[in-house]
Amino acid sequence: MKQHQYELSILWTGNEGEGTSSYTSYSRDHQISGIQKMTVIEGSSDKAFRGDETRYNPEELLLASLSSCHMLWTLHLCAEAGIQVLAYSDKPTGIMIETEDGGGKFTLVQLHPSLLITDENQRSLLPSIHHKAHQRCFIANSVNFPVEVIAL
Numbered sequence: 001m002k003q004h005q006y007e008l009s010i011l012w013t014g015n016e017g018e019g020t021s022s023y024t025s026y027s028r029d030h031q032i033s034g035i036q037k038m039t040v041i042e043g044s045s046d047k048a049f050r051g052d053e054t055r056y057n058p059e060e061l062l063l064a065s066l067s068s069c070h071m072l073w074t075l076h077l078c079a080e081a082g083i084q085v086l087a088y089s090d091k092p093t094g095i096m097i098e099t100e101d102g103g104g105k106f107t108l109v110q111l112h113p114s115l116l117i118t119d120e121n122q123r124s125l126l127p128s129i130h131h132k133a134h135q136r137c138f139i140a141n142s143v144n145f146p147v148e149v150i151a152l
Contacts, residue, residue, distance in 0.1 A: 009032070010032055014026050014030065029052055031043065041056060042055045044056075059096055062094070062109075063094050064092070066137070066147055069138055070133050071088055071113065074088070074133040077132055081129065082122075083117055084118040086117065086118060088115050088116075090114070114151070114152040130149045
């Protein structure tokens with residue numbers, strides 16, 4: 001079994017002069033960066049939790065992780081099967097509930113992948129490819145809620 005380690009840097013940039021002296025005294029803004037990464041991801045919390053809606057929030061990044069992992073496995077498996085993919089898009093959706101103690105959890109994520117392939121006669125192979133991709137996705141295998149793939 002191979003082991004992989006990952007490391008990022010998270011920097012809170014939301015001290016507006018008073019730090020966390022109160023719940024409303026600070027911004028939820030932060031930056032996500034990594035060694036040899038070209039772009040810093042500007043993060044915040046969801047607008048419902050006093051965040052900046054123009055920045056990505058952790059919930060959206062979770063959807064992005066699940067979607068991109070599925071996409072990468074799908075492309076890999078299509079290449080192995082001789083299915084030439086010309087375009088791939090997805091519009092993942094997720095449901096998160098807040099709990100009475102102020103926490104919350106995801107209860108469902110749905111992926112909606114759409115592929116443009118060169119040979120439409122191979123489209124019947126895609127459900128099996130999506131199934132295998134879902135089984136192999138590192139991120140989907142790591143979460144404790146259903147991830148459904150509804151291919152378009």
